[in-house]
């Protein structure tokens with residue numbers, strides 16, 4: 354039995370949700386291991402679009418158990434809203450189908466307030482976060498001040514923990530306007546009520562997953578954000594606050610390294626990024642606008658326009674060193690249909706020298722100039738292609754160049770948002 358991990362290979366929004374949704378029915382468990390409601394997966398089927406934030410993508414499959422792992426930070430208000438939204442569309446989210454680790458940390462109203470307050474300041478310190486309190490919640494976790502779902506097994510204890518933290522925060526951040534709208538009484542009342550509603554879903558997921566593994570159940574680990582937003586390996590400090598590459602799975606899901614046998618790297622045929630931070634292949638011209646329009650490149654979570662650019666193979670090779678993906682899934686190839694030529698970044702020029710490594714230092718990344726290899730475009734609509742062989746030669750040449758550079762097969766190609774608009778090239782890698 355193979356357990357599979359899916360992670361983003363760029364700066365997020367690659368289309369992980371679509372791939373996980375397609376694969377989910379083959380798995381007994383779908384497990385989220387990091388991030389929070391900063392994530393935004395879009396899944397389209399039956400002509401309807403569903404936006405997922407914290408719920409794992411297995412939620413659409415009746416027999417799949419969905420786990421929100423200990424490494425996720427959960428905003429109880431946002432999660433309840435997401436559950437209600439799903440239920441209103443006929444997707445049932447029972448405690449049997451959605452389970453939350455009792456070690457997961459809770460995002461409380463003050464985390465979001467601190468996040469937005471920092472981001473509203475002027476100057477260089479802004480990251481362009483989603484303003485959802487993700488960073489502060491992870492800060493509180495690392496500084497051992499966090500409040501976890503297990504604290505709410507005893508609501509009296511939960512209230513005490515929140516009161517203590519709130520009082521400490523008020524002393525430091527007392528002048529924040531938004532905090533005045535959240536006096537302690539409101540934080541306690543609303544947070545206790547929301548958390549209490551989620552408690553039927555709360556379990557010790559370490560034992561659940563250990564038993565599941567012992568029974569040979571299949572698991573799909575679903576990453577949020579992506580490798581270049583990873584707090585250790587991304588373009589720090591313009592990153593999210595968790596380990597969003599595959600290296601985050603064991604700590605964030607509570608499974609040993611041997612629990613993952615196969616991995617899929619999700620990568621757009623071009624590159625996008627939301628928020629601030631270096632982006633060597635960003636396009637500020639008409640081509641960038643064409644990609645944004647054709648690809649509907651606006652954030653699922655915040656609606657912000659995404660920055661667009663060519664596919665960066667230097668960055669992707671670096672990402673492959675970290676994740677060792679068994680296969681790449683190339684998403685949104687159809688978005689490039691109208692382009693007369695397409696480009697791949699195969700190196701950088703840094704201070705006059707050619708390099709093929711993705712630098713750690715931000716100022717170096719800011720200065721690099723991409724070296725491109727240009728390919729003729731296919732200029733044919735791809736959205737009805739269902740077999741790899743049926744792709745135009747120009748598209749196959751483009752994908753072959755990616756494979757050669759990265760040393761990883763392209764096993765799946767997506768040519769549209771619907772589940773059906775998917776080409777499985779190496780079907781064995783997805784069984």
Ligand code: IMP
Nearest residue numbers: 365391392393481482483592593627628
């Ligand atoms: P945070 O995760 O809200 O703290 O934001 C940190 C950075 O990660 C910002 O640049 C966000 O735009 C980016 N980010 C967070 N979640 C996502 C996502 O799901 N897709 C793309 N970018 C994201």
